[in-house]
Amino acid sequence: MEFIKRVLSTLTGIMLFCLLFFLGIIFLGAIMGSGGDDVITVKDNSVLELTLDFPIKDYAGKTEFAEYPFLNEDEKNGLFNIIDGIKLAATDDKIKGISIDNNFIQAGLSQTKALRDALLKFKESGKFIVAYADIYTQKDYYLSSVADTIFMNPVGAMEFKGLYSEQLYFKDLQEKSGVKMEVVRFGKYKSAVEPFLENEMSDNNREQISVYLNSLWTEMKRDISKSRMIDEAELNTIADSLLARNATLAKSSKMIDKIAYHDEYIDGLKYAIGIENDKKLKTISIADYAIHAADKLKLKSNQNRIAVIYAEGEIIYGEGDEDKVGQGTMGASLKKAREDDKVKAVVLRINSPGGSAVASELIWREIELTKKVKPVIVSMGGNVAASGGVII
Template identity: 55%
Template sequence: MKFLRNLLASILGFFIALFLIFVFFFIIAAIAGDGDKVVVKENSVLELDLSTPIKDYAPKEDNPIAEALELTEEKLALNKIINAIENAKTDTKIKGISIKTTFVNAGIAQTQAIRNKLEEFKESGKFVYAYNDVYSQKNYYLSSVADSLFLNPVGAIDFKGLSTEILYFKDFEDKYGIKMEVIRHGKYKSAVEPFLENQMSEANREQTTSFLKSIWSEIIEDVSKSRNISIEELNIIADNSNGRNAETALKSNLIDASIYEDEYKEKLASVTNDKFKTISLEDYIKSGKGRVSSTSKDKIAVIYAQGDIMYGEGSEDYIGQGIINKAIIKAKEDNNVKAIVLRVNSPGGSALASELIWRELELAKQEKPLVVSMGNLAASGGYYIACNADKIIAEPTTITGSIGVFGAIPNFSQFAGNIGINAEQVHTNNSATYSVFEPMNQKFYDITKEGVEQIYTTFVNRVSTGRNMTFEQVNEVAQGRVWTGKEAIEKGLVDQLGSLEDAIKVAAELAEIETYKVRNFPNYKTDLKDALQLSPFGKASKEEILKEAMGDENYQLYYNINRMKNLKGIQARMPFTFQIK
């Protein structure tokens, strides 16, 4: 009897303790929530630090305990950055903007969108200044929008033109007997080329040169207008690295003055009438300036599709047909939603998942206007899910197209033989089977090739119908080739150039509404259990730990190989191994 009483007391004590722990966590969450309230002070300067990873969409964590304990990933949302700059235009407490960031942790199209918004901000009559010790090329591109741009006397500007480097593994495969068996359609489908060749093909060199030149032309045209330097002179500056120190940068007119940080603060003081306060972009967003308010009942739904496309539920980091299709259906069935904007930032991925998302969008399009806005990437599967929209709007530096498919399977047969491993199979039927320990047989290749060709034909037909082009016209610009947004307009793959804001305005025009509020989708939920799975290194993710240990270049090699290893099914994916520098 005593044992039973003690057991019941222990069980009761456990549940009381559990309850108190949760109460404690919720109190901490509430206190943290109160502490997050930010008040914008008079005579403030909005300071832009964009070194935190920037995503098109980064919804606030819906788990208050995880948020309070800072178990969530640090990130900035592009839509909130744009809204914050828009609000700062008319905010009487904000006197100007100071761009002061160690580097810009965003894609080129995202960077251009922020830069264009800063151009609009300047039209309000408020100032934009920029200062840095060292400017990376992307950072300089953004900062060149400033009225006045300053550099530390011992600093430098990395202004040298664009380049990319692709690693090829064919010789490695031959040497060690570990390779990828590849079946593809599209002469430009260079996502798998590094596993088939030991050097770049002429077709791949052609497309890479083309889109690098297209992106570079956008960058120097913008810098030319802001700095009043001719495009020809900017190319000479890049060729001769004339931003390599403060002296040459000043002579080349890349900067307005070479000063120290304390002198920069003095300049801010003079332009704001002496006593000023700085408010960080993150705090300004927390104050409520990361959204544009509206009292209208009408809504434009913006559905964010960001990351690789993978068959399954999906998450904030990758696109799955589960979460995205639920968001599409919810927007379609909401009577207050008058139009849908699909924001795509994806290199593609699973052809099956892309088709399932395409189908749900096709059903939604029959009821409401559908507009696509393209971010950094909208290629292969990313273009697949975009092609049936009423209007497609891309940034000039968006990388899109890549209409092609492939299948890739690892094979260890040669490696196994080299180390003395022999695999024997037993079958009940003579079906097309595959083993990583045996060379690919012709029957399996033929059946897989048939599947690749079927999906390619379906892909081209989807584009043909969506873009009102013939199969032959699409096939001509397909073959897996990638284009920038500027090039894609000429090829008929995109309707116009513009930002997400522009796409929302077009959607409103198609829906014939003048006032509206923007409703963002999808909603992501993070389980507390997942959030509490901390590494022994604190909040650092596995990727951050590996980067720190291996270095960026070695990590990129690991990432590319690991990414190919995990591909399942036939892929509609762009050559995402490009790292533009």
């Protein structure tokens, strides 16, 4: 009998502990969820650090839990959150300028272009933009070329050599291994399965890749030429001959302005905002400032709204999530937007390489139904819109 009492008391204690622990988590979450409106503090005479070394998506993602709202996640490091931050910084008296410091940007070229355009707009405020890197990748330099002054480490390196594409082909491998891919191909320019059918690039594929790469390179050259005051033909020469591969050559080619170590760069920033070298430079990261901007630019209730729906990632058959496009989530979002009287139009932002043909067709159908009720505008400003991404 004594043994049974001990077992029951132990079980009761465990259940009581679990209950108290669960209630404690809920209480802690409620406290965290009811924090101040502006948790990010921006100090006077601050420099905005545009370090983009995290994966940048068009939409950062939002997760909501109906029963446990304290677990909700609403990231503010998406492409448009960063652009909103740059826009706000232009009018924020506490932000004196922007520093692009050892970036290694993790964004596509079209996203980098959008960020660069936002920086050009920022410069109209009269505030400075400066850039520093030990190593400039080609995409990093494209973004940094907008800066008023570009710094480079004395033993640094720069990748500036134009654009190219490589493709592996597996036809011979299949014949030697006895394993053969069964593929269905439609159209001369549908090249995704070409590596399994050929040993070399077809003329049609070479044509479309050449047009694509030349278009991108022409755009990059035009932007860099305008910012750096270097003729486009000269930029081609610099790329072909690798005349910016180190700090000395980059400065001779006018691709950068100053050769300096990082501490000298920081001293230059201090001088630009009028503080002494022995004082600490006040900085705020773009990730934190984007959260600050999202709070400052919070939308008020309005009877006239535009719904923005993101189709980002591979298209799959199913619900989908922040990394994949599914007809379940997309269909529900489109239905909600067209039945909401406050929503006057829908913008569909596409950044997808395609995927499931069935899911793409089902999404397309929901878009057609929405078009009958209100305008649907497609933004193909993401990095890619191919296959099923084109269909929707």
